[in-house]
Amino acid sequence: MTTRAPRRDAVENRAGILDAARATLANDPHASVDVIARSAGLSRRTLYGHFDDRDALVRELIANGAQRFNAIAASIDDADARIALARLAARLWQEAAHVQVAAALALDEAHVADTADALAPLRRTVADLVRRGQEAGSLRTDLPAPTVARLIEEMARTVVSRTDAASTGAQNLAVRSVLSIAGLSWREADELLTAHPELVGAEIVK
Structure with a gap:
């Protein structure tokens, strides 16, 4: 039996609902x-007709x-x-800055289980990067890689939910927070970001 493709107006309505939800929740998360x-x-x-509740x-967001x-x-x-973690943090922050409402909703306790499942590939990437950094001796080894990765995730939740994405230096703060949790001192983070200014672009603050 052939499955009929959704009608064009139904697809457009669903997309419109998602766009409206993003915009509306930006003004009122509730x-x-x-x-x-x-x-x-x-x-x-x-x-x-598109969403049960x-x-x-x-x-879906x-x-x-x-x-x-x-x-x-x-x-x-x-x-x-170290560079991979910094670049990942910077790019994720740029994306989260555009969809911060959805990101904050995703990181809310009420949806943490759904988020964990949806972001499983990202979480594996972070854990793998931490493990690789530990093996290379460039990241902290006083804690197991899964624990460090979890700490980075918890820190990200705090930064996304409590930081104004449009504020000066927000991206820089996010990147430095990740590097700090991973075991770099502020001086080491400075050296890394100075050597690789493309990671956070014009937001590097000395």
């Missing part, structure tokens, strides 16, 4: 389904963001684990 539907120019009934809509984050993780190929 916005209701009714508010989101009105923002999309659709009825509540139409929205429920508000949580299903949020999970998380999944979409996770795909982009996982793709970034897959693109990191620096041999030096």
Whole structure:
């Protein structure tokens, strides 16, 4: 039996709902389904035709963001684990700065399980980079690699949820926080970022 492709208007409605949800939740993270539907120019009934409830809509936002984050993780190929971690943090922050509301929702305790599943490839990348850095002697070895990776994740949750993405030096703060958790001193982080200014571009603050 052939599966019929979704009608074009249905696909457009679903995309419109997701766009409206991002914009609406940016102004009010607790916005209701009714508010989101009105923002999309659709009825509540139409929205429920695409999503069973508000949580299903949020999970879709998380999944979409996770795909982009996982793709970034897959693109990191620096041999030096320190540089790879810094580059990963910088690129993820740039992406999170554009979708910070979705990122904050994803990192909220209510959705942490969904996020963990969706971001499994990214989490594996971080753990692998930490392990590789430990083996090379460039990252801290006083804690097991999975523990360091988890600490980096917890720090990222705090930075994303509590930092204004548009503020000066926000990206620099995110990168330096990752390097600090990974075991670099502030002087070592300075040296690394000075030697590789492309990691955080114009945001390097001396």
